[in-house]
Amino acid sequence: MVSKMATKMKPVDNSVNERRLRPIYDWLDNGNNKKALQEAEKVLKKQPNLQCARVLKALAMVRLGKSEEAQTILKEVQMEEPCEDATLQAMAICYRETHRPELTCQIYEAAVRKDPTNEEFLSHLFMGYVRIGDYRKQQQTAMALFKVKPKNPYYFWAVMSILMQAYVNDDTVCLTITLPLAERMIKKFVEEKKIEAEAEVQLYLMVLEKQKKYQEALEVLQGSLSEKLAPGMIETKKGEYLRQMKRWDQMMDYIEELLRSNPDQWNYYNFYMEALFELAATNVDVVGRAKTFLIYLVEQERIKSVNKLRGPYLAMLLFWQQLQQRNFDASAVFGNFREFAQEYVEIMGDKPCAFQDLRPFVNSLPPDQVTEFLGCISPSVGLDHSSLQSPNTVKQICRHLLHIQLNRFLGQHDLLSREEKIKLSQELWGHYLRTKSLNVGLLATDFRPNDGYALLAAHLLLDTWNNDPVVLDKCLLLLETALANSPANYHLKLLVTRVYTLAGYGRAAFQRYESLDVKYIQLDSLGHLLCRPLISMGLPYAASPLLSSTLRFYTTHARETSECLISAYKFGSFGKIPEFTQFCQRLDSSAHFASSTTERMLLDLLLDSSSHAKLVQSASGMFADPDKDQPDWKTCVDNRDCGVFVSWDPPAKNSREDMVKTTFKDEVKFAQLRNRLVHSLIATVSLSPNWQNEVQETKNSVNGQRIKEPKNKIVLQRLLGEIRLLLTEFKSESFMSHNQFSVQSPPPPRLYTYVENGSLEPLLILMDIVAKGQCHAIGSNDILGFERALSQVIESAQLSVPSEGFWRYYTRLERVYNAVETLCLCVLIVSTMHAIIKTSNASIKKKKKKGDATSDDANSGVEQFSTLIRCITSSIGKVELLFEQHNVQVSFSQMNLTDMDVAEGAEDITAEIKYKLSQSPMLEMKSLLADKLKLLETCNL
Amino acid sequence: MTTLRPFTCDDMFRFNFVNLDPLTETYGLTFYLQYMAHWPEYFQLTEAPGGEIMGYIMGKAEGHATNWHGHVTALSVAPDYRRLGLAAKLMCGLEEISEKKAAYFVDLFVRVSNTVAINMYKNLGYIIYRTVLEYYSGSPDEDAYDMRKSLSRDVDKLSVVPLTHPVRPEDIE
Incomplete structure (x- = not known):
């Protein structure tokens, strides 16, 4: 609230001012910036020099989009070096809203120079440095603050600022000078018994940890300072320090002590195993000791009748796994894995988490023990598996599902033939239907206990997919039916979204994705599920708002994070400061951010260019800088949450990690290619004669100068070269085949079809002509090359169309969209060429009139240019013809679903799915092409 | 078999198993970051052996004075x-920290329709202190329901004497 600042003004001589300014603050707070502006002007008529009124006027202007004028006012006020709190704070708000935090530092630096003992100014200056991350100046300012007011927080702000310097420059200077300084500063306070807060002790530990002084840190934990620390922290830290110092026997004793009082804390077991096996390398006896201890913990649970803890049981499995992995004779030491796993299944098998619990350990089961293991847990289900008997209780459902999940995970489903898989899937679906009656007393927001059958049935069906669209349609029917019964189950929603995507049903996928209510940070972690795939499915108009909200998230986070950093200093949460800084960086370097930015720009060019003038307007409005507007591709990070899909696939088949790595690498490559493409397109459009006019119109409101035409030509040539280099590099690599993509893996990167289709070739040829300045005299080789390149793109779209329609295949649809997009971008370049030719023809005509030239160049130029247009027009016609040949409605009604007994409601569900699919996926592509065809018609010479 | 540990920024990238649930709200970054900045010890999560995030408490x-208390913002x-008793475990941790901070009681708000949660809190020793009208x-x-449990500092259990009349949201301190 801006108004809060008003009350801070000195009342003595400012009471009149405060009364006058109050209404401006009120209007600003109410969001009525126009009124605020008028009110400020009224005050300024009476007191033209009143700084605060001038700044508030500027603030109103900033919010009204008049940044230029506001900057002028702010600059003037800044020159006067204001020294009054309300003015300074209002200026700080202006700078924050215009993303100029460094200016806030400047005004407070000036204020501090005038009034060096003002605690308020110094404190604002410190926060200003925090916003821009200038740790050295933070340190100086914090010490200045401490000298003015010797409060502990100021002193420790200085220490933290020193520590941050060490985080950034991890070099010898920081080890020999920076960190020892920080340590000395804290020690001084410890010796003088001035330590007041937990935060100060934590910071002490952080400084010691950074120097790897674990012994000293351990002593802090054992001394009187530890009383200030929160519960839980001492235990974890002590374990960690012992580990760092490799004091394994001490560590083992200590962890045993902790586990006795808290046998369910899982990370203690990990610590325990590490210490144990480090010791076992020289002394095998400890293995026996550990066994006795772990069995003791299990015994403690065995005697309980209720609320048994899972930890001790799983710890036995972990122990067994570790023995196995470290080449100990696990069965000699331990007995049988089966025994403990079986006991675990007995106790916890009726909880939905049982599979996830067992997964990490079952993984290490030797192949020859798989059947035995599965056989021994089978009775715990309590079902006659041969007679297709269905469970009678919810707990039995859980046990049954666990059994099937483990069977799948241990590779039993891989042994089945296609027919057997389909049969099993039908059986599971039968169980689903028969157990529906057990779903009683549940809220709409609860998962249904039998949802797992539907998910497993769908997974089994998807095993048989092999690019057969009918399989996907069946899956959709199952999943939509299950979702209708269990509307809150996000596992179902995620899977159904993915299946719609694989089937190329973009709109339906979008609808289901929306029901997940993905927002804020999830836009980064889950956005990959649909953002880019929507474009591939030929829905650029639908993707557009999704990209906008995604980008809004990315552009606001930095400001949000820096405010929270300030809070962390204020509340002394020093541990969070490096964490927030890294988090901010992680968001900034998100690959999804880079890709969304580029795709957003491309869509703006594509969708907002119904005329050449509009194209120029949207291209110049991007103020693109090909050198600055690209991230460091090497440091892009993968923030996708690829673990969000549940899967019971065997680890080898799944190899999710490889998939994640490869798709990430290829998504980054694609983003890089697209980034260079959008900048080449903008550079091309910038060569249009209309661009200059455009610039003159916007010159007043835009800061910065336009690059002159010849320079842009060089830029364009350079960019085209970069694209060619990238293409050569990518073409030499072997891409993943689409069959390798399972339902749970991330969507296939568009890079593959994009490069294979040669989507960029026609564009490169056209842009090359522009870059060489040959628009009015296009070489016949270029024309031929263009025709060939374009027809290759169109052909691969045509080839990707099977008789029953391409919309049932994600990647085929993608190839069609690639063609559509290439055609549309061709039109944009051609419209630019047209503008260039027209202008140069006009000047030739002028010259002709003067009798200076007699050449027929212009005429032959017209002829070649018309050939280009004809080629594009006829290609558009070919793609439109593809659309005409297919009717979506056919697809779903032709489905052979009789073998899936969907029971009551099946017709409704089918009708609903059909309704979802009724909006043709071609609609957006059609309208895009129609729009560009119109633009092309205006390009005739 | 849970790892109880402080919530960190990176956890936000993979808390989807918790947050995709329709009753769990995903807030803007500032919300989470401010809690981490201000009360880091009060923001804890539980993790499964496989690393999945099972749940968290904020x-x-x-x-002031005898109203100094711990508050559960989200669980x-x-x-x-x-x-599996995870919620109880997380609540227990929060009570422990509040004890350490010498709070008089812990309180929380819950939808009157959420009987599962209300019963769980009752089992943990919470009472319905008052009804807040149209809070959600x-x-x-x-x-x-504004539910409360007194801590050891409130020797006379004055914080858990239920109000006899409902209050409006604007009347909550």
């Missing part, structure tokens, strides 16, 4: 990890 300490457990906006608005 809380804070606030109030959520992923559907697949319910009925929606169509229609829903009342909340």
Whole structure:
């Protein structure tokens, strides 16, 4: 609230001012910036020099989009070096809203120079440095603050600022000078018994940890300072320090002590195993000791009748796994894995988490023990598996599902033939239907206990997919039916979204994705599920708002994070400061951010260019800088949450990690290619004669100068070269085949079809002509090359169309969209060429009139240019013809679903799915092409 | 078999098993970051052996004099990890910290329709201190129970004498 600042003004001589300014603050707070502006002007008529009124006027202007004028006012006020709190704070708000935090530092630096003992100014200056991350100046300012007011927080702000310097420059200077300084500063306070807060002790530990002084840190934990620390922290830290110092026997004793009082804390077991096996390398006896201890913990649970803890049981499995992995004779030491796993299944098998619990350990089961293991847990289900008997209780459902999940995970489903898989899937679906009656007393927001059958049935069906669209349609029917019964189950929603995507049903996928209510940070972690795939499915108009909200998230986070950093200093949460800084960086370097930015720009060019003038307007409005507007591709990070899909696939088949790595690498490559493409397109459009006019119109409101035409030509040539280099590099690599993509893996990167289709070739040829300045005299080789390149793109779209329609295949649809997009971008370049030719023809005509030239160049130029247009027009016609040949409605009604007994409601569900699919996926592509065809018609010479 | 540990920024990238649940709200970054900045010890999560996030609790300490108390802002457990006593464990941790901070009581708000949660809190020793009318906006608005449990500092249990009349949201301190 801006108004809060008003009350801070000195009342003595400012009471009149405060009364006058109050209404401006009120209007600003109410969001009525126009009124605020008028009110400020009224005050300024009476007191033209009143700084605060001038700044508030500027603030109103900033919010009204008049940044230029506001900057002028702010600059003037800044020159006067204001020294009054309300003015300074209002200026700080202006700078924050215009993303100029460094200016806030400047005004407070000036204020501090005038009034060096003002605690308020110094404190604002410190926060200003925090916003821009200038740790050295933070340190100086914090010490200045401490000298003015010797409060502990100021002193420790200085220490933290020193520590941050060490985080950034991890070099010898920081080890020999920076960190020892920080340590000395804290020690001084410890010796003088001035330590007041937990935060100060934590910071002490952080400084010691950074120097790897674990012994000293351990002593802090054992001394009187530890009383200030929160519960839980001492235990974890002590374990960690012992580990760092490799004091394994001490560590083992200590962890045993902790586990006795808290046998369910899982990370203690990990610590325990590490210490144990480090010791076992020289002394095998400890293995026996550990066994006795772990069995003791299990015994403690065995005697309980209720609320048994899972930890001790799983710890036995972990122990067994570790023995196995470290080449100990696990069965000699331990007995049988089966025994403990079986006991675990007995106790916890009726909880939905049982599979996830067992997964990490079952993984290490030797192949020859798989059947035995599965056989021994089978009775715990309590079902006659041969007679297709269905469970009678919810707990039995859980046990049954666990059994099937483990069977799948241990590779039993891989042994089945296609027919057997389909049969099993039908059986599971039968169980689903028969157990529906057990779903009683549940809220709409609860998962249904039998949802797992539907998910497993769908997974089994998807095993048989092999690019057969009918399989996907069946899956959709199952999943939509299950979702209708269990509307809150996000596992179902995620899977159904993915299946719609694989089937190329973009709109339906979008609808289901929306029901997940993905927002804020999830836009980064889950956005990959649909953002880019929507474009591939030929829905650029639908993707557009999704990209906008995604980008809004990315552009606001930095400001949000820096405010929270300030809070962390204020509340002394020093541990969070490096964490927030890294988090901010992680968001900034998100690959999804880079890709969304580029795709957003491309869509703006594509969708907002119904005329050449509009194209120029949207291209110049991007103020693109090909050198600055690209991230460091090497440091892009993968923030996708690829673990969000549940899967019971065997680890080898799944190899999710490889998939994640490869798709990430290829998504980054694609983003890089697209980034260079959008900048080449903008550079091309910038060569249009209309661009200059455009610039003159916007010159007043835009800061910065336009690059002159010849320079842009060089830029364009350079960019085209970069694209060619990238293409050569990518073409030499072997891409993943689409069959390798399972339902749970991330969507296939568009890079593959994009490069294979040669989507960029026609564009490169056209842009090359522009870059060489040959628009009015296009070489016949270029024309031929263009025709060939374009027809290759169109052909691969045509080839990707099977008789029953391409919309049932994600990647085929993608190839069609690639063609559509290439055609549309061709039109944009051609419209630019047209503008260039027209202008140069006009000047030739002028010259002709003067009798200076007699050449027929212009005429032959017209002829070649018309050939280009004809080629594009006829290609558009070919793609439109593809659309005409297919009717979506056919697809779903032709489905052979009789073998899936969907029971009551099946017709409704089918009708609903059909309704979802009724909006043709071609609609957006059609309208895009129609729009560009119109633009092309205006390009005739 | 849970790892209880402080919530960190990176956890936000993979808390989807918890947050995709329709009753769990995903807030803007500032919300989470401010809690981490202000009350880091009050923001804890539980993790499964495989690394999945099973649930988390967000809380804070606030109030003056005898109203100094711990407050539960959000408590959520992923559907697949319910009925394992995780919520109780997380609540217990929050009470422990509040004891350490010498708070008088812990309180929380819950939808009056959320009987599962209300019963769980009752089992943990919480009582319905008062009803807050139309606390949750929606169509229609829903009342909340303000539930409380006293801590050892409140020797005479004065904080848990239930109010006899409901209050409006604007009347909550």
